[in-house]
Amino acid sequence: MKLEKLILHNFMAYKGDHEIDFGVSSHSPLILFLGENGHGKSTIQNACKWCLYDQTTEMPNSDLINRKAYAEQPNDPGLSMSVTLSWADEGKSYELFRSWEPNGKDSTNSHPILRIDGGNAVPANSVQDYVQRFLAKEISHFFFFDGETQKEFDAMATSKNGSGSIRSEIEKTLSIPVISDAVNWFKVKQAEESDALVKANKQNENIKKAGLALENERKLRNTLQEELNDQLVKLSEASKRIEAVEAELATMQESQELSEAIAGLRGEKTALATLRKEKFQFITDALSHNVFWAPLAIKLSAIQNQVVSQIEVTQKAFDENKEIATTIDYLHRIESNGFCPVCKSDHSQDKSKFVDEIARLRARIQATTQSDLTELEDKAKLFEQFSFNSDLYVDLRNIQKEYDSLGSELAKVENKIRDLEIKRGHSPSQDVQIAVSSLKNLMDDKTLATRNIEDYKENLAAADKRISKLESAVGKEISPEKRIAHNAFSYLLEIFESSKEVYVADVREQVQKYSSETFLKIISDKKYTGLRINENFGVELVLPDGRTDPLRSTGQGKVSTISLVSGLIKTAMDEGFILMDTPFVSLDIGHRAAVCKWASESGLKVSLFMHSGEFVWDRDSHYFQGHVGKIYRIEKIDDDESRVTLETL
């Protein structure tokens, strides 16, 4: 960090604007601020501290504003007090402007504005963080070194046991508490991760249990599924068997119906056969008695029929002849008499008619005689004598026909019976009762299987729910990789804890080295080989044989103090600076010269604030060996005003 500029405005003794440029070359790094007591030398440091930390000498802002400026315009709303401090670090420029307005809206507080590289102001609430990064307040003691108030330093430097408060500040400068804080933070995080791991392990345990439970549930589920499948198979088989039995029953019914039909047909067949047999017997009997005329039966029957027919015709003709004769007779009587013998009507005039009629009737008389009739009757009697009964023959023929017809019918019935028997097939091996009983048992089996299936499905659904729950529990398992966080913090804790001791020893050794270098450059008593800084940051003088001497004089203490501060700054800061106010208190001329020489060669940007009692340019400038870059003269104009002027070298 490199200070660049300081601008004071109405700050303490500095009325108006006063600028201090800290820019110097590396060859001439020293800046001297020369001024008598009370002229405003310390105000420069106070201004830096007020700008950085809003705090200086425990004085309120109202006491810091230049009294003259305030008196001139006490009610001016534009009246203000401000300090601007500019510095550079790692290629960036920083400008911190702090102001206070006694008549402003907020006259209680000062207002900081920090800009980086001329950009926009950083948020007001982060200004302090920035300042702490560059020039922490806790260690400002070292950069703004006040020789008149370094009593504690002196006490530390002269005490083997060090000084508690200074030791604390040194440790802060060297960031030792920071490492402790980091260690504590790692411990906290490790404990958190341990807790998390314990929870995770417990969770993992639960998850493992859940995993086992899940495995068991899955096995159970598989078993349930298998048993369900069995039941489904049983149900299917029962259904099939039921179907088969029902089909069988249906077949049996049909078969029974067919059997009944067959029985009926068989009955019919028997009846037909019996009847046919009777017919056959009749035919046989008939033929056995009247065998001789059997072959002539047809002809004889025809003749008999003819005779009978002739008898009928002859009889009819005979009867008609008789009737005609009667009529002719009657007509003769009419003709003869000339009147009807019955009705007594007169027919004397139409006798011819009757004559014609009588002639006609006579023409109708058939040549049939009684002898003809008698002949025919004799013929008919012959058939009786032969016992030829054409009716019987007709009966026999009909019976023959019936016999033949019965035979056809019988054949048909037999065919039907055969067809039905084929249709019926084999008789069922069990009767209907057994089949019904079997069906009932199967239905019971089916019902039971159905009920079991429902139960298994319910159990499976419940198992699935449990499995789903367990799967989600198992899915949340903390993988071993999560232990990395715990192990990481554990390792950081371990390594920082063990490194801290090494660091403290190393950094103390480094401070001791730098301090010793400075001490040896400044101290006039050359019997010492250096400084030893103990664990408490107490300082001792090292003798050539390695023994140590306590600090015995104020001068030794001051030199030790300067050496220690120098060592600290060189160790803790890169491109460090130090503003030393009244650095030569308690130092003799020789040591003062040595301090000047050291300041020139230290590598630090040293600004020395001295009064004429400590330094006279003409007398003492050679101590700086030409390494003075700038001289600022601080002069008091009056009680309320000072000025700082850059002198030409």
Next chain:
Amino acid sequence: MSESNVALDLLLRAVIQQHRSNMLDPIADKSHTSIFTEQELSEIVRALWLDRYSDNRSNFQKTVGALITDKVSKA
């Protein structure tokens, strides 16, 4: 404030050397020592150094947190 100065270098050296010593230690727990590289440890030290004067050291904690989170996520 420069990130590079004597005290910081000493702290870096202490941490790295301790780490190297742990790596070479045959009985050291490898699950611990192999977590961070030297570069990562340096990054942590530098983050701590930059935050050494802040109130809550949030940047340092974030740096450590980010490194560890990255490792956990890659595991």
